[in-house]
Amino acid sequence: MCNSEYKDLAESNNIHSVPKLIVMRKLALTGLLLLKLTMTDAQSLEPLDSVYLKALVAFNDHANGIKEQTWPGMTIGPFCIFRLGGPLFLMNHPHPPPDGKQLRDNIYMLKQEDLGIMGTSQTIIKDQLTAHNNYGQPHYISNNQFYAELFHELHHVYQRTFIDKLQFDNPAELLTYPEEYRNDAIKQYENELLLEMLSGPAAQFRTNLNMFFSCRKLRQEIIGSKYAGYEKHVESAEGPATYCEYLYMKQFATSMAEREFIHKRFFYSLIEPTYGREGLRNKHLLTGMIQCLILTKKLKNNWQTEYYKSGLTLNDFFFKKLDPVKVNVPALDSYEAKTKYFTVIAKEKHNQRLRDFDSQAGVKITLLFTSSPEFRGFDPMHAESLNDSLILHSTMLKLGKGDNSLSLANYPVVTLVNGQVWFVKKVIFYTREDAIQVNNNKIVFNDGNSRIEWRFIKQVKQGNEYIFTAE
Secondary structure, eight states: OOHHHHHHHHTOSOOOOOOOOOHHHHHHHHHHHHHTSOHHHHHHOOHHHHHHHHTHHHHHHHHHHHHHHHSTTOOOOOEEEEOTTSEEEEESOSSOOTTOEEEETTEEEEEHHHHTOOSSEEEEETTEEEEEEETTOTTOSSHHHHHHHHHHHHHHHHHHHHOTTOOOOOHHHHTTOOOOHHHHHHHHHHHHHHHHHHHSOGGGHHHHHHHHHHHHHHHHHHHOHHHHHHHHHHHHHHHHHHHHHHHHHHHHOOSHHHHHHHHIIIIIHHHSOOOTTTTHHHHHHHHHHHHHHHHHHHOOSOHHHHHHHHOOOHHHHHHHHHOOOOOOOOOOHHHHHHHHHHHHHHHHHHHHHHHHHHTOSSEEEEEEESSOOEEEEEOGGGEEESSSSEEEESSEEEEEETTEEEEEESOOEEEEEESEEEEEEEEEEEEOGGGEEEETTEEEEEETTEEEEEEOSEEEEETTEEEEEEO
């Protein structure tokens, strides 16, 4: 599919326009909100904080304005935006933390570090599941991209609060997903079929649907039902949320850069070649989104409510409603020639990243646990299995046990696990020797947004490595 066809695709699938806010009303609300800040508060804010705070009220209006058109029945729960080491702005929370500074009726300002909120996800704040996003990340091209991601997370809050039958994916299965060149080849062909079903000739829809169905059956024979099920569970929860993200971005994008972003993020990324586990989960966010767009195009009724009530995975619901038949999948020699070569390279990258990790400057710190600590959080999109037992976390890892805590943000750390990611036997990272303090059988590490406080029962130094044994 050529670039012009993708751009046409990005302009299709309109949702109805939502009423626009009067410009003066927006300015007045923003002015009142900012006036609530004391001079001391204002001085503590950076320009970036003010930019996203000013857009917060408009986002709430936009989200409420399009939710029914996007996903009938969707509710808008509490949400917050933040910058690591900076402020956190909480909105629509029925019971905000008492130390929050009220800026207006439903917006409160707190410190990110006090709540420990990290990443683009959902976290319970005062007994309420709350969507959140970090605007301090450098990749955003506009406010709309940032708030489209927050709308995505708000759909997850709706799912987790109201949709009992929906099954979410187990991130542990992502980390052991087979890296198999035949599977990669068929999946590449399969994803191209999906886009053809959405935007190609109507006369070819049934042919493409049958082939897509047959590719899925064939891949399940290669990777097994466990990993085929993992793919379905990613699509089932993340597909609808990404569908909401896409429609929000499409509705409010105004610049050429935003329109080009829509094309690349939601469509080109689907068929951009990747191998092994590289970008695997993101691809299935998009295959789920495309299936949602096809269902919207093909079905005139409220399929969203029927799907959530069905208890089926999104892919099974998709096939049930469109009724494909199995056909013979053609030989994919040209696809396999590429994947056979590049899948081997993808596997070697794991070994190279382990070598890079082990060659870092600084001292090596190892926390060795006699029993697995409580697993409090990680970023499955940026966790990588280096081998069967070592996992590299590059953006977030949280562990704890009683008063002991480990919270590393954007700090590379490797865990040695017992079978699955949740059962950690050892934590390894590198740092400056003066960044570690050891007092009264407690190791303390504080480096910006990364902190550790953990009591140990034994300490050993071996060359450049400090080993702390903890219960």
